[in-house]
Amino acid sequence: MGDDAAVSPKDRFLTVYGRKPVLEALTDPELDVDKVILADVARGPAVTEIQRAAKAVGVPVQRASAHRVKVLAGNGKQDQGVLADVVAPRMRPLAAALAEKRPPERVLVLDGITTPANVGMILRTATAAGLGGIVVPRRGVAALDPLVVKASAGVAFRAPMLRCATAADAVEQLTEAGYAVYALGSQGAESLFDLELPARTAFVLGGETAGVGGDVAQLVAGWVSIPMPGGVESLNVSAAAAVLCFELVRRDGQHGH
Incomplete structure (x- = not known):
């Protein structure tokens, strides 16, 4: 199966959401975070800290609508306007x-x-x-x-x-x-x-x-x-x-x- 495009993102990443879990993932040296997605309405010191942590390890931060973040996190979950895709190397x-x-x-x-x-x-x-x-x-x-x-x-x-x-x-x-x-x-x-x-x-x-x-x-x-x-x-x-x-x-x- 050499065609990487055929592998869905759901088969490569674990998505974590919420400010504390995302920050923990970014600051864990053993984890490889692919990207962070922030709701465009997300503001405040916790968000600034996440942006700083992402920058420190070279992880791109994308902005999306609050609705989009909710959908990506699985509706109704406490996403706090932020999620991260973490590489699961053996998945x-x-x-x-x-x-x-x-x-x-x-x-x-x-x-x-x-x-x-x-x-x-x-x-x-x-x-x-x-x-x-x-x-x-x-x-x-x-x-x-x-x-x-x-x-x-x-x-x-x-x-x-x-x-x-x-x-x-x-x-x-x-x-x-x-x-x-x-x-x-x-x-x-x-x-x-x-x-x-x-x-x-x-x-x-x-x-x-x-x-x-x-x-x-x-x-x-x-x-x-x-x-x-x-x-x-x-x-x-x-x-x-x-x-x-x-x-x-x-x-x-x-x-x-």
Whole structure:
């Protein structure tokens, strides 16, 4: 995929908004800010400070209407008239990752997870566990916004996020690319701890209330569950993701991945 123009900005940047998050992004030496967009009505000392910080690191500042800033931040969010596009170096389209010479061996797919705190914690955990890819579909999952970044403790910027339209779309692409795709469920499935792991495996994590969606359920190769001898029905999805990720670390640890 040599054609960079084909990659949407949403597949390259995380957008942060609000005066404090934007200033923090500009002053973090590890982050590469692509641009800052200020509402033309935004004034005052905080705005001056943002302009000064952007200039110091050579980041262009564009002015736009307050309405445009609101739309870019995702309507109704507390954008305070300012946002910044931060480069997420490991974020790319799922199709691009699958076309690489060494595609990721272990992949998570988020399906219908709408709570930013859960998405952020899953990004943090999966990145910490060294997973090769976390599919965050553009539809049906919480938008990658400052709440997600905050819940990830800033790790979201470095997470290997793979983008596609929907979770079902991801499962189809992964299956075609030779992955065994399992859905994580709570009842009656094979135990995660007994599962034979093929070389390329993907796991779908379902939403907080509905679990894995019906369209996705029809496409997966099978279901796995985390054994719960204590008789509780299910774990929070980010807790389940943590168990899954570190079970993969434990297994793959023998090969020094």
